[in-house]
Amino acid sequence: MLRVADLHVFYGKSHVLWGVDLEVAPGAVVALLGRNGVGKSTTLKAVIGLVPARQGRIELETASGWRDVTHRPPWERAALGIGYVPEDRRIFPHLTVRENLRVGLDRLTLTPKARRQALERAFELFPALADQLDRPGRVLSGGQQQMLAIARVLVLGPRIILLDEPSQGLAPLLVDSVMDAVVRLGREGIAILLVEQNALAALEVCGRAYLMDKGRVCHSGTAAALRADQPALERTLGVTAADIAGSP
């Protein structure tokens, strides 16, 4: 579904990503883990095109085969099926919930029925949003904003969703419900690339995971294998055996 090869990204003169390689299979839930500042968010931003790739390739599998999107603008990549849910949610503060959803939805030429269905799908996953349709984005709580951020992307029928730290700043109960949503999305066949600092929560829901350190992928494997690989987890994430034992 998604292939990233030898990705190098610079912020000005600062070399931030040093040849990142990763793959997401269709319908798979893949986690990208690592400490603060190793480049996880930057990787997602590069995939959606909000930061330019200095070197490397980004390829997306579409209905008509693999497409090289390395230098395409963000809106083209979104149209090809990449959905992006950013770290700080970035809800449009002065647009209502309905208008937030319309931003992406209006781009698709849908029949009224198809449109309704798309919205239904989102409300099924996040019923709370249906009551908030006319409230401006800025008055929503953190949890509601997170739901809207995902719903906004979901109604577009994406092939793969890039989720950047969805649990950040949320109470544990909300974290659970967000992760549940991730699982359900995965079951619907949407591929997910999940960036998370909360490694343990992420390892519960993903099938594969990549560990990043200092702008590179330093370790990868199935979630089960990684959960068992204490040295790697400790080295790159500072997660100890006690943490793993104590996780729900």
Next chain:
Amino acid sequence: MTPGGARRARGARVARAALAPAGIVLLALAPWWVSPYLTLSLTAALALGLFALSYDLVLGVTGLISVSHATLFGVGAYGMAIGMTRLGISFWPSVLLGIAAAAALAWVIGFFSVRTSGPGFIIMTVIFAHAVESVANVWTSLTGGENGIVLGVSRVSLLPGVDVHFTAGSRSAYYAVAACLGLALWASRRLVASPFGLALRGIKGNELRASALGYRVGRYKILVNVIAGAFAAVGGILYALSQGFVSVDLLRVLLSIEVIVWTILGGPGTLLGPVLAAMLMSLGIEYLRAVTHQYVFAIGAITLLVVLFLPQGLGGLIERLLGRSVEARP
């Protein structure tokens, strides 16, 4: 640094080292080997150089985009002119009046402009500049409109026995203005190196951070506008004296835009760069004025061309050329 880069840097240094003394000698002896007409032009160009220097403090050092700097240049000149011709004040107090008027206006403009959020600053200065230009155009009894006010100053006594003559081709005028420019350059360098200058440069680099560090950013912006306004007023006064009259052309928005172009061409923040660019450009424009009526059109075209093709200024162009010529060698 790559070997090519080191070569380029050395080439640039050699060029600059050779040009500088040659240029200074040529300029210093100018009145003795150029025509009186050109001496007058050079004198005016030096005054405009002082104007550009003052603007570099605002744009190049502090990063403030002000479109009202010619307003201060012109108000300074008019302050002196009105003082001498309408209020009957003698020369030196009139000069002080001009500088004070410009500084006060700079304070007002700065005060209101910083009250708006970031990008509004530019538009506020545009508004003030347009307003003053409109008033000056209409209030012809005060300003003399297009024809301006003729100054009756042909001779100014600096010290007993040292007189500066403001007549066409005057050498003393040339050296007086050059001396003022030199003094202003020295003062500006000191200013930039001082803690105040450091704060200004910090504001240019990252305004939010400067504010978070406790600097009252608004006050610094107003203050630099006032200081630069005073320098600009001096430039305006010297320019008017060299020409023998003031006119509303000195405070037009057009001139404010021109000085921005000169600053970009010369290299914002380098202080000397804008001075040289201003001198070159003003001589060029003067030549254009003599040749065609369409010089306003030309200024518009030049402005556009500079932005499109020379956003890094002439220094950037030279570096690109030097770089290429060095790279071409085996």
Next chain:
Amino acid sequence: MTADVLLLQLANGLSFGVIFALIASGITLMWGIMDFINMSHGELYMLGAYGVWLALVVGVGNFWLALPLAVVGVVVIGLGLRATVLRPIFDRPPLHTLLATYGVGLILQQGVLAIFGPFAKEIALPVTGLVVLGPFRYPAYRLVVIAVGLVLIAAAGLLIQRSTYGIWIRAVAQDRAMTAALGVPVSRVYTVVFGLGSALAAIGGALAAPLFGIGPTMGSEVILLAFIVVMIGGLGNYLGSVIGGVLIGEVIAVGAIWLQPTQAYLAALGVLLVLLLLRPAGLLRGAR
């Protein structure tokens, strides 16, 4: 000064205000959504006026036919400039757009001056006569200007609130990157904003032409007040520029009872300065 004179000027102020609002809303849209300071906006207004005059001169019989033609012409010119001269500076800092658009404005102004000469052109009022409103009689054309202007402003406002492009325009103003990431072609939105802003300015110029005459400098004459309106309404605030436009229109018109035109401009500036002292964020806060 009688109540009649005051009422007359209040009505005139509305006609000025509508024209200011048309110009200022274009500036504020381009600035708020595209971070684009258009110093040549006054020239778009001026070209709208010349466009109507030109259309009438070449034989288009009806003013109301000439107006949309002129607007289309100005939009074409504006978009053409954007695609050619202004394209390279698309992502440059505001200083560069400031200078580039100023240069363009100057070239347009001098071009018109060279082609059509410095003397003002005149257009006959497309609607003559007075309308009787109770005890008062008011020029019919001015009423038409007010009506047409208000309708267009409301239509544009509705477009921005409800339509797809309107939502996209507001989204881009709030978070350009995220809008792009949701699949919206941001460059197309910019084109629409630029076209809309140019059209509004041109309409303002066309409506103003029979009232104030047509000259190469009419753009730079009106730009001062337009910028004042933009600052009063708040940068990027469409509704603010409309309300600000009407406010300044009234200040100018009522001011004209006692003051010379330039002094009235200073009064408008004074209003801005007072507002800045009291409410630095602009007349309306946050409403986008």
